[in-house]
Amino acid sequence: MSQQRSSRQDPPHLVVLSGAGISAESGIQTFRASDGLWENHAVRDVATPEGFKRDPALVLRFYDQRRRQVRKAKPNSAHQALAALEQEGFRVSIVTQNIDDLHERAGSRHVLHLHGEILMARSSVDERLRYPLTKGGIALGDLCDKGSQLRPDVVWFGEAVPYYMDACEIVAGADLLLVVGTSLAVMPAAMLLECAPSGIDTLLVDPQAKQLAPYGVTAISKPAGQGVPELVSLWRREKRLWVPDFA
Template identity: 45%
Template structure:
């Protein structure tokens, strides 16, 4: 099959790279049927501001409400599967010497697909942690609970995600910057590049000499900065890149 010159050149860059870093956003998960945070605020949830559902203050004020919201979202995530874009990234990880996948998504679909070297920048909706001390809950948390359970220390258990106003985990942040600094090729997939600090990672990579490849259905504020803009769904473009990579390696 014939592919565009940009896909062929992009695949050649990846083939020559010793280190590849990837940043994914909500667009990748949306292709699996997961709505964005704002889109998920429909029906019963349409009347609630994000500050009520995704902040520490909102959780402390009404823990049962926030717990129910996240339980609903967890159930929604449990009913979807990784898409071809997720699986293409799994194979890409196996083809390059050094690979880091940085995701802003909390649904865990990259891990479910089989990706190994992942930085879950904003956490994982399937994990839970202690509100007071921050340690990840080791015990399984039941679904359908009307209120959040308590940690062994007596504090409430909360979702292990980064809420509005919270700092990112220092190790996740350090790992992301390290991947950007060492990358020969940096892929930006399914993200608008507006949310900091993730939006800065491509620029860090570019300053260190990396080539940038963006895969998105529409142009974003990052498009003018990249070397190749591959327009389309990640579930379509990534498998095409992989097919060209295989041909080039044959």
């Protein structure tokens, strides 16, 4: 999946790196690393291969609860603005750390999930065997085509991120990089900025952007639901990607 930077004939290419902050504005609760808990569960028990091996029923119940939460959530104005920009004719590629489908439900068509998708199940012995979960969840005894227990199609702590190189290629083809709702502290996603072409502008939209923005990244200290629609409105009006004066 090779990405090339835009030529003069191509529409401008915006690459978005989105994180938990954008989904939190839709009511999806996020993992807080400071206390090592996720929804009152120890992360080692519900988000590691060892936890799944030790108590698969607990892990499956946990992700069924997260799945119900995702299905009830709705895309917010930030998701909708990015989809509208694509519909306007801009090239918009989204690389997200989130496992929900809110970008897709808003209408975005080019979304790469670095950490997997909660509305998919996969084989516990062959990660290529993936199955959509159009309704319901995963129960003990639900098997893949190779006879192995199904598990959530998410990347757990201690597992490789299989689409990282694909994400690097996408970022390498950007004309402008927009980071939304992430501190860029999670590896290997934090390394994606290094894949960006030399000299392109990078914007960070986050309530704590001024504290979080690495050197050379323009900080917009606003919630995603406010900052992203404001940017998109300007870009749609001007028919180009640029860094506005208020940034």
